Amino acid sequence: MLTEKLSEITEKRLIEYIKEHGLKAGERLPNESDLSKLLGVGRGTIREAVRMLAGRNVLDVRHGSGTFVAADKIGVGDDPLGFTFIDDKKQLTFDLMEIRMMIEPRIASMAALMADEEQIAEIKALAKAVEMQIHNDVNHINTDILFHSKIAESTGNLVIPNLMPIIQQAIVMFINVTDRDLKQETIETHRAIVDSIEARDPIGASDAMMLHLIYNRNRIKKIFADQ
Amino acid sequence: MLTEKLSEITEKRLIEYIKEHGLKAGERLPNESDLSKLLGVGRGTIREAVRMLAGRNVLDVRHGSGTFVAADKIGVGDDPLGFTFIDDKKQLTFDLMEIRMMIEPRIASMAALMADEEQIAEIKALAKAVEMQIHNDVNHINTDILFHSKIAESTGNLVIPNLMPIIQQAIVMFINVTDRDLKQETIETHRAIVDSIEARDPIGASDAMMLHLIYNRNRIKKIFADQ
Numbered sequence: 001m002l003t004e005k006l007s008e009i010t011e012k013r014l015i016e017y018i019k020e021h022g023l024k025a026g027e028r029l030p031n032e033s034d035l036s037k038l039l040g041v042g043r044g045t046i047r048e049a050v051r052m053l054a055g056r057n058v059l060d061v062r063h064g065s066g067t068f069v070a071a072d073k074i075g076v077g078d079d080p081l082g083f084t085f086i087d088d089k090k091q092l093t094f095d096l097m098e099i100r101m102m103i104e105p106r107i108a109s110m111a112a113l114m115a116d117e118e119q120i121a122e123i124k125a126l127a128k129a130v131e132m133q134i135h136n137d138v139n140h141i142n143t144d145i146l147f148h149s150k151i152a153e154s155t156g157n158l159v160i161p162n163l164m165p166i167i168q169q170a171i172v173m174f175i176n177v178t179d180r181d182l183k184q185e186t187i188e189t190h191r192a193i194v195d196s197i198e199a200r201d202p203i204g205a206s207d208a209m210m211l212h213l214i215y216n217r218n219r220i221k222k223i224f225a226d227q
Numbered sequence: 228m229l230t231e232k233l234s235e236i237t238e239k240r241l242i243e244y245i246k247e248h249g250l251k252a253g254e255r256l257p258n259e260s261d262l263s264k265l266l267g268v269g270r271g272t273i274r275e276a277v278r279m280l281a282g283r284n285v286l287d288v289r290h291g292s293g294t295f296v297a298a299d300k301i302g303v304g305d306d307p308l309g310f311t312f313i314d315d316k317k318q319l320t321f322d323l324m325e326i327r328m329m330i331e332p333r334i335a336s337m338a339a340l341m342a343d344e345e346q347i348a349e350i351k352a353l354a355k356a357v358e359m360q361i362h363n364d365v366n367h368i369n370t371d372i373l374f375h376s377k378i379a380e381s382t383g384n385l386v387i388p389n390l391m392p393i394i395q396q397a398i399v400m401f402i403n404v405t406d407r408d409l410k411q412e413t414i415e416t417h418r419a420i421v422d423s424i425e426a427r428d429p430i431g432a433s434d435a436m437m438l439h440l441i442y443n444r445n446r447i448k449k450i451f452a453d454q
Contacts, residue, residue, distance in 0.1 A: 011282075015311060048278055048288075055238075055282025056304055058312075061275075075309025077283055082302025084242060085285075086385050095384040103329045157322040158313050159394075167386075 006041060010049035013039050015058065018069060026071045029059070076162050083170050090224050093174040096167050097217050101210070107152050107160060108193055108209035109202035115154035120198055123150050127190045134183045141172050147190065151197070175220055185215045233268060237276035240266050242285065245296060253298045256286070303389050310397050317451050320401040323394050324444050328437070334379050334387060335420055335436035336429035342381035347425055350377050354417045361410045368399050374417065378424070402447055412442045 017038070018029075029035065032050075036043045050067055053059040057077040060068045086092045115123065126147040133140035145168045152164040189212035196204035241262070244250075256262065259277075263270045277294055280286040284304040287295045313319045342350065353374040360367035372395045379391040416439035423431035 019312075051275055051278030052282030055279030056306075057309075073309065075306060075312045077304065077307065079283075079302060080304070080307035081386065081389055082284075082300065083386075085246075085302045088385070092385050095386050098384060099330065099386060099390075102333050103326065106329050157325060158315070158319050159308065159310075159322050159326060162308055163326075 007045050007048040007052065010039060010041050010045050011052050014049055014053060018058070023069045025069055025074060027069050029067045029069070031066065073162065076166075079166075081166060089174045093171055093220060093224075094217075096171050097213070097220060099167055100171075101213050101217065103160070104148070104164075104213060105206040105210045107155055107157075107164075108197065108205035110155035110157070111151045112197045112200055112202040112205040114156050115151075115197055119150065119154040123147065123154065123197060124194055126150055127194045130190060131187050134187060140186075144186070145169060145172070151193070154197075171220070175223055182215055182219050186212075189215060234272050234275040234279065237266060237268050237272050238279050241276055241280060245285070250296050252296055252301060254296050256294045256296070258293065300389065303393075306393075308393060316401045320398055320447060320451075321444075323398050324440070324447060326394055327398075328440050328444065330387070331375070331391075331440060332433040332437045334382055334384075334391075335424065335432035337382035337384070338378045339424045339427055339429040339432040341383050342378075342424055346377065346381040350374065350381065350424060351421050353377055354421045357417060358414050361414060367413075371413070372396060372399070378420070381424075398447075402450055409442055409446050413439075416442060 014029075014035070017023075017035075023029070030038065032043050032046050035046045035050075039046070050059055050061060054061050055077060056075060057070045057073060058075050060070050062068065083092060111119075111123075126143060129143045130140045130147055132138075133143055145165060148168060149161060149165050153161045189208055192208035193205060193212060196202075196208050241256075244262075244265070245256075250256070257265065259270050259273050262273045262277075266273070277286055277288060281288050282304060283302060284297045284300060285302050287297050289295065310319060338346075338350075353370060356370050357367045357374055359365075360370055372392060375395060376388060376392050380388045416435055419435035420432060420439060423429075423435050
């Protein structure tokens with residue numbers, strides 16, 4: 001119990017070390033032996049704390065080359081909201097969709113007000129890429145997530161770009177998307193979202209996003225009803 | 228690199244083990260040596276994977292007594308959305324508040340439609356407890372979070388009850404709440420939320436929650452402006 005507490009304290013002190021020393025994504029930490037001296041705890045405790053931080057995607061342990069600050073989305077682990085452990089995947093999929101319906105129309109509005117020219121160009125390019133993939137009968141799901149993520153990023157909100165992809169990726173994981181229907185609806189509603197953001201029209205962007213989400217929610221309902 | 232991959236594969240296989248064997252919160256896993264045999268990997272790899280899962284709050288390692296499935300909020304770790312690593316805490320606080328404004332009014336509506344009698348009684352009791360604490364000049368923040376969490380739970384949505392406390396707790400952490408102002412507004416808007424939920428009035432609940440959040444957002448703005 002005492003040792004466990006020590007590893008948790010060490011976890012916090014390692015985070016402080018990273019922040020105090022301004023270590024950036026991908027930068028290397030001192031080795032185990034040096035960390036042990038620096039923090040005044042045994043190497044075993046350092047190893048435990050480092051592993052716990054690897055589980056949280058704060059650190060990345062590469063055998064033979066050392067321990068590094070995670071390169072991407074530091075502190076946001078694999079499945080941070082514990083979806084793996086929710087057994088009712090149908091209900092989970094609907095409930096995630098419900099969260100999208102709460103936040104994405106307003107996200108689209110914010111993007112219409114806040115996106116800079118470069119972001120608008122990227123949003124347009126991603127919408128185009130999705131269209132191309134649909135026309136070529138290539139799975140567009142990941143590009144689709146990038147499209148929505150770029151809109152989320154354009155709001156300037158610091159949390160939403162971490163949150164949205166988790167929610168979207170989870171929905172994709174849990175539904176059967178092999179048929180990838182809704183092709184025409186996706187193209188049209190994506191275009192309406194892009195046009196409204198470009199026209200700096202927050203109400204139009206919100207409406208277009210809402211329509212897009214309703215199509216998607218109804219598709220999910222139908223897929224589950226048919227199973 | 229190869230060993231690292233092995234520890235990640237082992238992480239996933241341990242999760243499968245927990246799910247396949249239906250291990251519940253607080254139940255004990257086989258010891259390291261048995262897990263090593265079961266999964267066909269070395270004890271060092273088991274130890275690494277177990278630690279990573281401890282970091283994600285999937286497992287709880289208690290020295291001297293064994294490794295257990297986490298007792299609470301399995302798979303949702305300490306700071307799952309990586310707020311520790313967002314440096315601009317003011318911006319973060321506003322942005323979290325913005326997310327609350329997107330989701331909590333609708334949560335209140337859903338609670339007005341979905342809460343059962345027991346949940347309504349609990350929501351009322353928590354509102355009362357907050358009032359008592361305010362009258363007795365005791366810090367009511369944690370009870371306040373329980374009040375909002377119980378409303379979130381009453382929606383029946385599987386994700387919201389995991390998400391809301393993270394967002395609320397983070398806001399509390401980052402603002403200076405020592406003066407705990409807004410006492411009368413908190414009492415009145417909480418009452419309006421409770422009354423609307425009890426009256427099965429989704430529009431009233433949404434409006435009352437929105438008013439409550441606007442008071443809170445304005446308070447945060449003022450606290451930051453005065454700093």
